[in-house]
Amino acid sequence: MGISERKERERAQREQRIIAAARNLAERDGWSSVTVRRLAQEIEYSQPVLYAHFENRDAVVGAIALEGFGELAPALRASVRKGASPAEAMEAVATAYLDFAFERPALYEAMFVLPTGLRFAKSDTPQVLRETFGAMMAVIKPFSADPEIATETFWAALHGLAELERHGRIRAAFRGERLRRIVAMFANASKC
Template sequence: MGISERKTREREERERRIVLAARTIAEREGWASVTIRRLADEIEFSQPVLYSHFQNRDEIVGAVALEGFGELAAVLRVAIQPSSTPKQLVEDVATAYLDFAFARPAMYEAMFVLPTGLRFARSDTPAQLREGFGAMATVIAPFSKDVDTATETFWAALHGLAQLERHGRIRPAFRAHRITLIMQMVSGQSR
C-alpha cells in the first residue's frame, strides 16, 4: 500500500470516527450537545483536524443524515415482501418508516429537521436519498399515474405523523389505525 492510499484510508477512518461520535452524542444527549469542540474532545483530535474534514457542524449533521438515509432505504426495502398485496405493502412500508423514526430519533432529526444541505429531486441527489424514495415509490406505483407526486405526498403524510407523535401532538395508541387510513387513501379504498 502506497503513502497516498494509506493517507486516504486514515482520512476516511477519521471521518467515520467523527460521524460515529456525532451520532452517539446526539442519541445520548440530543443534537444541542454536538459541537465541534465536544466532538474534538470525544475523539481526541484537535478542532482544526475536524475542520479539515467538515467545514461546520451542519456538514457533520449531513454526513450523519446520509448514513441515516442509507439505513432507512435498507429498512424500507426489507419491508417490501414479494408475497404481500399492494395494499399490504403500503402498510408495511408506512409501518417500517414510522418504526425507524421512533427507534432512531436523533438520526431522524438529522435527516429531516436539522440543516444538512442535502437535497432531493435534483441531478446531484445522493444515491441513499434516491433509494429510500424509490422504495416508497415502489409501493405507491400500483395506485397512481403520477408516482413521484403521490410518493412525495405519502412521504409527507408519514413525516407529519412521525413529527406530531414524537412531539406529543397526537395519540400514539392510534398509530396502526392511522397507517390503515393512509393505505386506504393511497389505494382509493374507503370504509
C-alpha cells in the same frame, strides 16, 4: 500499500470516527450537544482536524443523514413480504418508516429535520436518497398516475405523523389506525 493510500485510509477512518462520535452524542444527549468543540473533546482531535474533514456542524449532520438513508432504504424494501398485496406492501413500508423514526430519533432528526445541505429532487441528489425515495415510490406506483408526486405526499403524511407523535401532539395508541387510513386514502384514490 503506498503512502497516499495509507493517508487516504487514515483520513476516512478519522472521518468515520467523527461521524460515529457525533451520532453517539446526539443519541445520548440530543443534537444541541453536538458542537465542533464537543466533538473535538469527545474524540480527542483538535478543532482544526474536524474542520479539515467537515466545513461545519451541518456537514457532519449531512454525513450522518446519508448514513441514515443508507439504513432506511433497505429497511423499507425488507419490510415488504413476498406475496403481499399492493396495499399490504404500502402499509408495511409506512410501518417500517415510522418504526425507524421512533427507534432512531436522533438519526431521523438528522435526516429529516436538521439542516444538512443535502439536496432532494435535484440533479445532484445523492444516490442513497434516490434509493430511499424509490423504495417508497415502489409501493405507491400501483395506485398512482403520477407516482413521484403521490410518493412525496405519502412521505409528507408519514413525516407529519412521525413528528406529531414524537413531540406528543397526537396519541401513539392510534398509530396503526392512522396508518390504515393513509393506506386506504392512497389505495382507494382513483389514480392520484
